[in-house]
Amino acid sequence: MIKIVDDICKHPMHPFPARMAPAIVWENLKTDERKPLSVLDPMVGSGTSLVIAKALGHKAIGFDRDPLALLIAKVWCSDVEKEKVKLKAKTVIDRAKKRYRTLTVGKAYPRNADAETRAFIRYWFDKINRRQLAALSDAIKGIRNENTKTFLWCAFSRLIITKKVGASLAMDISHSRPHRVYDKAPIKPFDKFEEVVNKVLKSAPFEKGKQNLPKAQIQDGDARELPLIDNSIDMVITSPPYLNAIDYLRGHKLSLVWMGYSIKEIRHIRSTNIGTEVSCRCDSEKEQHTQALMEIGSIDKLTERTKRILLKYAYDMDAVMSEIKRVLAKNGRAVFVIGDSTIRGVFVKNSKLIKYLATEHGFSLQSDIRRILPEKHRYLPPPNYKKSGTELQHRMREEVILTFRN
Ligand SMILES: C[S@@+](CC[C@H](N)C(=O)[O-])C[C@H]1O[C@@H](n2cnc3c(N)ncnc32)[C@H](O)[C@@H]1O
Structure with missing residues (x-):
C-alpha cells in the first residue's frame, strides 16, 4: 500500500x-x-x-x-495550510479565554439557541464546560476563512465525540450511544483544544501546494x-x-448544537x-x-x-x-x-x-x-x-x- x-x-x-x-x-x-x-x-x-x-x-x-459527517469528510479531503490553522487555533483559544472571564452560566449557550436546545445542553454539559465551549464556539464562528474554520470545528468536535473521556458528561458518544455517567466532565476544553487541533492536523493527508490532487467535491x-x-x-x-x-445523529448532536444547529x-x-x-x-x-x-x-x-x-x-x-x-x-x-x-x-x-x-x-x-x-x-x-x-x-x-x- x-x-x-x-x-x-x-x-x-x-x-x-x-x-x-x-x-x-x-x-x-x-x-x-x-x-x-x-x-x-x-x-x-x-x-x-x-x-x-x-x-x-x-x-x-x-x-x-x-452536517457532522459532511464536516469531517470535507476536512479529511481538503488541502490544509497547517501553519495557518495552528496560528488561528492560538488566536481562538486566547479569544475564548478572554471571553470566558465575563461569560456567565446563564449566557453560556450558542447564540440564538432555543429553549429545547438550551435544555439539551444543560443536561449533557457541566457549568464550567458550558462556559468554555460557548466561548470557544463563539471564537471559531468569528473566523473568516471557511477552510480554517471547518478544520477548527472538526477539532472542537473531537473534544466532545469520544468513547470515554471528553468534554461532556457522557460516555460512548463515538458509538452514537451517549449515556450520562459523570457529574463533572473528565476534561476541560481549554486544556485540550490545541492538542486536538494537532491531532486533526496529523490526520490531514493533503497539504495546500504539495500534492496537486483533484479537489474533492x-x-x-x-x-x-x-x-x-x-x-x-x-x-x-x-x-x-x-x-x-x-x-448517527444521536451522538453527533452533542457537537452540532454548539455549531448552531437546533x-x-x-x-x-x-x-x-x-x-x-x-x-x-x-x-x-x-x-x-x-x-x-x-x-x-x-x-x-x-x-x-x-x-x-x-x-x-x-x-x-x-x-x-x-x-x-x-x-x-x-x-x-x-x-x-x-x-x-x-x-x-x-x-x-x-x-x-x-x-x-x-x-x-x-x-x-x-x-x-x-x-x-x-x-x-x-x-x-x-x-x-x-x-x-x-x-x-x-x-x-x-x-x-x-x-x-x-
Ligand atoms: C455507514 S455510514 C457511511 C460511513 C462511511 N463509509 C465512512 O467510512 O465513514 C452511512 C451514512 O449514510 C448517511 N445517510 C443516511 N441517509 C442518507 C441520505 N438520504 N442521503 C445521503 N446520506 C445519507 C448517514 O448520515 C451516514 O453518514
Whole structure:
C-alpha cells in the first residue's frame, strides 16, 4: 500500500461509527488504469472512500445529510495550510479565554439557541464546560476563512465525540450511544483544544501546494435525489446505513448544537434519513416493495409496525439504487459495503436486499465477498448478543462487499 494510504488507515480524522475499511477502497481503485476517474460516494459519512480516491488521484464526489459527517469528510479531503490553522487555533483559544472571564452560566449557550436546545445542553454539559465551549464556539464562528474554520470545528468536535473521556458528561458518544455517567466532565476544553487541533492536523493527508490532487467535491445532498447529471460517474463506492443499527445523529448532536444547529433541525434530518425507525405509510410503496422485503429475512416474526419500517428502508434503498443507475456511466462499477443487522431479534439480511434491488435495476453482479470485521470495528452488537445463537454471533462479525457492473 502506498504511504499516504497507509497513513490514512492509521489516522482517521474523527471518530465515526461503522467507518468503511480504507483497504476496501484501495483494493477497488488501485488497479484502475484510466485516470482520473469520477468516484462517487452518495452516503459519504466521514469520507473514507473519498479520501482514498483523492489520494490515488481520482476526482472524489460525495453527499450526505448529516452536517457532522459532511464536516469531517470535507476536512479529511481538503488541502490544509497547517501553519495557518495552528496560528488561528492560538488566536481562538486566547479569544475564548478572554471571553470566558465575563461569560456567565446563564449566557453560556450558542447564540440564538432555543429553549429545547438550551435544555439539551444543560443536561449533557457541566457549568464550567458550558462556559468554555460557548466561548470557544463563539471564537471559531468569528473566523473568516471557511477552510480554517471547518478544520477548527472538526477539532472542537473531537473534544466532545469520544468513547470515554471528553468534554461532556457522557460516555460512548463515538458509538452514537451517549449515556450520562459523570457529574463533572473528565476534561476541560481549554486544556485540550490545541492538542486536538494537532491531532486533526496529523490526520490531514493533503497539504495546500504539495500534492496537486483533484479537489474533492462534498456537499449536503440526498442519495435518493442526487444533483448529478446522467452517466457522469465512473465508479460508486459506498456503505449505506444498516437498517436500525446506528443512530448517527444521536451522538453527533452533542457537537452540532454548539455549531448552531437546533435540536429541532437535527430531529428533522434524523427522521428523514435512511435506516432510521421511520415506518412506511403509503400503500403504493407497500405493494411495490413487498417482494424486496421477502429478501430481507424471516419477516413473519415481526410486528406490523416493524414490517413498515423495513418497507421504508427497502423503498429508500430502491430510490438510491435508481439514482446510482442513472448517474453511473455504461460499464461503470458500483461497490456496496454492507453489514447485516438484527431488528427486534430477527436477523435482517441487508446485503440480500441490496443484491435484489441492484439486479432489479439492471446491474450485473460481479462479486460477492464476505469479510470478517476486525474486533474494534464490530460496532453495536445486539443487546442480547452473548445469549444469542452462534450462527447470529458469526454473522455479526462479517460484512459483505458486493460489486456490480452497469
Ligand atoms: C455507514 S455510514 C457511511 C460511513 C462511511 N463509509 C465512512 O467510512 O465513514 C452511512 C451514512 O449514510 C448517511 N445517510 C443516511 N441517509 C442518507 C441520505 N438520504 N442521503 C445521503 N446520506 C445519507 C448517514 O448520515 C451516514 O453518514
